[in-house]
Amino acid sequence: MYLEIITPDKKVFEGxxxxxxxxxxxxxxxxLNNHAPLISALANGPVRVTPPAGAQLVFQIDxxxxxxxxxxxxxxxxxxxx
Known part of the structure; x- marks a missing residue:
């Protein structure tokens, strides 16, 4: 599954x-992989990302x-x- 996190200023994460x-x-x-189509508003808080290799990444969004x-x-x- 491919993820992009973008702000008005820059691309924060892609992969x-x-x-x-x-x-x-x-x-x-x-x-998770093969999730149903979705659009949702997000609150302030952490986005937790698990890449294929390596530790979990956390991005605090506003x-x-x-x-x-x-x-x-x-x-x-x-x-x-x-």
């Missing part, structure tokens, strides 16, 4: 992932929107807080 967890406005949710379609995830975040 293959096994899973991604998001802070939805109505509660957290996880996206709200945004996520789209899941055909094993591609695009996150349009207001900001990513370092």
């Amino acid at each position: 293959e992932v096994i899973s991604a967890q998001f802070p939805g406005i109505n509660g957290g949710f996880e996206v 709200g945004g929107v996520v789209e899941v379609l055909d094993n591609k995830i695009i996150v349009l975040a207001e900001a990513v807080i370092a």
Whole structure:
């Protein structure tokens, strides 16, 4: 599954992932391979990404929107807080 995390200023992350967890406005949710199509608003909170090799990555976002379609995830975040 391919993931992109984008802010108005830059592309924060792009690459293959096994899973991604998001802070939805109505509660957290996880996206795995072959997930059904989805568009959701995101709250402030952590996006947890598990790449094929290596440790889990965490990006603290300041709200945004996520789209899941055909094993591609695009996150349009207001900001990513370092």
